[in-house]
Amino acid sequence: MNLEEIKDLIKLVSKTGIGKVKIESEGFKISINGGSTSTGEQPFILQAPATQSFVAAPVAPVAAAVAATPASPVAVAESDDAKYVTIKSPMIGTFYRTPGPDKDAFVNVGSTIQVGSKLCIIEAMKTFNEIEAEISGKIIKVLVDNATPVDYDQPLFLVDPA
Secondary structure (H helix, E strand, C coil), rough: CCCHHHHHHHHHHHHHHHEEEEEECCEEEEEEEECCCCCCCCEEEECCCCCCCCCCCHHHHHHHHHHCCEEEEEEECCCCCCCEEEEECCCCCCEEEECCCCCCCCCCCCECCCCCCCEEEEEEECCCEEEEEEEEEEEECCCCCCCCEEEECEEEEEEECC
């Protein structure tokens, strides 16, 4: 859950008058109490592991950093697919497998890619960012559906680097 989703959830609880909301997911817990407290304190509680932090940053510097990111980060997968490399999203946005609605996908399962090959497009703040491969290999699995939202560091593709 990112900072914007948390803000939206707080606004929703405030507007609707819901008494209390608790959400727990992997390594993350949030509890929002919509009622007022007698001490005048904020009724919102956010608990997260010490390794996870939320930082609010101005929009302009983030946009500049996103536009400057040329390619997606690469990390080793941690599941049964440990021999494969996971290509992750370098930004938050909308994932597109094709350059246009009537065009073929940049890559499909079984496609061979080279460093610099175009993998997909991520639309962020009305800017279409082409994501290029940082490794060579073969696409084993596409982990995201076309035209769906993605978060920063979300796995997009599994690649066999062999």
